[in-house]
Amino acid sequence: MPRITLGLVAHDDKKADMAAFAATHAAILGALALVATGTTGARIMERCPGLQVTRLKSGPLGGDQQLGAMIAEGRLDALIFFIDPLSPHPHDVDVKALTRLAVVYDIPMALNRATAERLIRSLAG
Numbered sequence: 155m156p157r158i159t160l161g162l163v164a165h166d167d168k169k170a171d172m173a174a175f176a177a178t179h180a181a182i183l184g185a186l187a188l189v190a191t192g193t194t195g196a197r198i199m200e201r202c203p204g205l206q207v208t209r210l211k212s213g214p215l216g217g218d219q220q221l222g223a224m225i226a227e228g229r230l231d232a233l234i235f236f237i238d239p240l241s242p243h244p245h246d247v248d249v250k251a252l253t254r255l256a257v258v259y260d261i262p263m264a265l266n267r268a269t270a271e272r273l274i275r276s277l278a279g
């Protein structure tokens with residue numbers, strides 16, 4: 155059976171939280187194909203050297219749009235995106251486009267840790 159592909163993204167103030175989340179669930183994540191925006195992916199691999207993460211461009215430079223394209227092409231099965239709702243983002247339109255496509259294509263999407271904790275359990279083999 156093909157591996158599930160999971161997208162991982164975190165805004166700057168949520169990156170430590172994402173790294174901790176990845177460390178907690180490294181065993182589950184290790185069985186998935188992981189794709190992340192540039193800086194998020196770097197932080198995850200720094201914290202969890204055993205995890206293989208395909209890194210796209212950084213979010214503000216097109217990484218969110220790359221993930222959106224993967225969704226549109228049927229190449230992303232689920233998305234965990236720790237958004238920071240308390241900070242402005244220059245690429246807010248890209249963030250909106252990504253989350254919109256996740257809804258359009260009805261892929262499971264967690265935008266905060268509480269939901270991600272539930273979603274990740276559903277992805278465990």
Ligand SMILES: O=C(CO)COP(=O)(O)O
Pocket residue numbers: 163164165166190191192193194195211212213214217218249
């Ligand atoms: O900006 C982001 C999501 O909108 C995340 O991008 P980075 O992981 O490159 O910081």
